[in-house]
Amino acid sequence: MSDYQVEIRDTAERYPCGGEHSLLKAMAALGRKGIPSGCHGGGCGVCKVRITEGEVSTLVMSCTHVSEEEKAQGYVLACRAFPRSDIALEVVGGMRKCITRRRYGFV
């Protein structure tokens, strides 16, 4: 499969991604940054993005993180989205934040 181009709008990061790799996997394998990397299985939600340009196919995602309505609006988990064209996206997810910003160890 030929590589598509993926652009992370938030950071202007661009990287190639073959149709057989998820948007997140291709980014991580190349050592690029921008989309938070978590479980890579559709369960944790940290890699949530909104596709602003292009088409993706997706594998099953935890409905808690992406509802059917959100999917229709272009929200996907990057670890479960595979490019079918060149892609532009915005990062929506992120590591869980806490108001206290790590004043209490893990929290």
Add this chain to the structure above:
Amino acid sequence: MAVMRIGHINIRVLDMGAARHHYENVLGLLPQAEDAAGNVYLKGWDEWDKYSVILSPSDHAGMNYVAYKVQHDADLDLIKGRIEALGREAEMVAAGALPFCGRALRFNMPSGHLMYLYAEKEFVGKSVGVTNPEPWPDGLNGAGAHWLDHCLLMCELDPEKGVNKVAENEAFFREVLEFRLTEQLMVGPGHVVQAAAFMTCTSTPHDIAFVGGPQMGFHHASFYLDEWSDVLKAADVMGKNKVKIDVTPQRHGITRGATIYFFDPSGNRNETFAGLGYLAHPDMPVITWTEEEIGSAIFYHTGELKESFATVYTEGV
């Protein structure tokens, strides 16, 4: 009177085929049953009860509940009484409510996680049997995990709001279920906030653990291996199967265990854990880690906390 040991965990998975490949071929658990609702029952080769893991098909990942086994059926009534004396609810459910089990006690931990206690489960036996047994059976897949060892649950911690479900769970497990605190993590000014509690009901360093976070959840289920070489082989198996590893083989400061953290195909975190760090006899003094050494407490080799370890987890209820 005390809880005897961990019994089983019910994990929700998004894709059962992928999940079964992971738990059966990567971890090496053995399938025991499948019911009409699509739940799959698995156990380690070294376990003798019917199952220690239930995989349930779902549209969202996470843990439904964890169940621990008590030694005597009468213990269930005793513990029910203790829970109700605290003004908390506990419901006795009939035999079969937990599949292949006798009657069970169902209640929520202070953190909100759902827990069951049961005394009876169908017996099937270890793979090596009990008569002149071999030390391990032929034909094991993947990491060949022995048994379900423990689980770690994320509990809401927000000292500014006066919320510490880690401490509440620790007190509940100690007073009601007779677990003992083995190790704790103390944070904040003066190190007075208990941000993590590791507890045992056997003599291993932990049978359950609670860690503080912004919201409650399911951090990981842990499966036991013998020693470092088994851990490294398990890492090879994960590489071969393109499993998403969270933390490569490392020593824990807490429990002294050798560990790999990785995710199942639905994003639920697993651990393969090796070594008996120490014998946690009832009179063992409590070990305390302080906030500055959090990195070493979890990841002794690097001494650095990994962001995803603290912030990536699936739902706990």
